[in-house]
Amino acid sequence: MSPPDRKEDQVRRLLEGPRPVVPAGLAASAAARGDRLLRRRRTLRRVGWALLAAAAVAFAVWASLTRPWEVPPSGVSPPLEGW
Amino acid sequence: MWPVDAHGPRTYAEFEAFVAGAAGRLLHVAVLLTAEPEAEPAAARRLLAGALARTYAQWRRVRRDDPYDHTRQELCAAFARTGWRHHGGTGPLAPLGPVERLVLVLRVYEGVAEEVTAAQLGLPVERVRALCTRAVAAVRSQEAA
Numbered sequence: 001m002s003p004p005d006r007k008e009d010q011v012r013r014l015l016e017g018p019r020p021v022v023p024a025g026l027a028a029s030a031a032a033r034g035d036r037l038l039r040r041r042r043t044l045r046r047v048g049w050a051l052l053a054a055a056a057v058a059f060a061v062w063a064s065l066t067r068p069w070e071v072p073p074s075g076v077s078p079p080l081e082g083w
Numbered sequence: 084m085w086p087v088d089a090h091g092p093r094t095y096a097e098f099e100a101f102v103a104g105a106a107g108r109l110l111h112v113a114v115l116l117t118a119e120p121e122a123e124p125a126a127a128r129r130l131l132a133g134a135l136a137r138t139y140a141q142w143r144r145v146r147r148d149d150p151y152d153h154t155r156q157e158l159c160a161a162f163a164r165t166g167w168r169h170h171g172g173t174g175p176l177a178p179l180g181p182v183e184r185l186v187l188v189l190r191v192y193e194g195v196a197e198e199v200t201a202a203q204l205g206l207p208v209e210r211v212r213a214l215c216t217r218a219v220a221a222v223r224s225q226e227a228a
Contacts, residue, residue: 007219008191012191015175015191016192017121017175020124022106022110026132027099027103030102031098031139033132033139034136034137041140
């Protein structure tokens with residue numbers, strides 16, 4: 001860390017200046033906007049999860065119907081031997 | 084008054100207390116960054132309103148650490164995204180570019196550590212140091228003139 005700097009102190013005093021006036025109702029409008037933001041994010045998240053769940057269900061149904069892990073019945077019969 | 088609050092009234096009360104305490108200083112930071120006249124700092128107000136809204140949206144997570152820090156970070160990120168719109172102006176930082184203004188305000192006015200400033204702006208520490216020195220020199224020479 002650098003030691004406190006005379007030049008930086010000078011600039012800091014320059015920056016201190018008078019504070020601008022905060023507009024009235026800033027907290028309320030920010031909260032309303034933040035709420036909308038939160039709601040939108042929540043909706044998006046819910047839609048995402050719903051899509052994921054629907055995809056999982058669709059996959060399960062398809063898999064249980066077609067059973068892709070089972071070997072399809074062979075069309076060729078084994079050679080007939082020793083009778 | 085909050086329209087159908089997603090958080091609840093207690094959260095709004097906490098947020099309102101935070102804004103009452105911190106908005107003046109945060110708005111000053113925003114005005115320094117945009118270098119607007121103090122009477123009608125439209126862009127600075129817009130930046131602050133957006134940063135406060137995003138802070139409120141994450142209030143539950145933010146209130147556990149530092150809401151002021153979080154809002155300032157949001158403010159600086161929003162300014163960094165739109166900084167190219169705010170060159171020139173009338174404030175003491177008018178001759179500086181957007182990144183120099185960010186470094187000067189964070190390092191000198193807000194007293195944020197070099198490493199933290201570098202991490203927040205995504206710059207190497209040496210670059211932050213160089214930018215800060217250059218910005219301080221530029222502001223001083225402009226004041227002397």
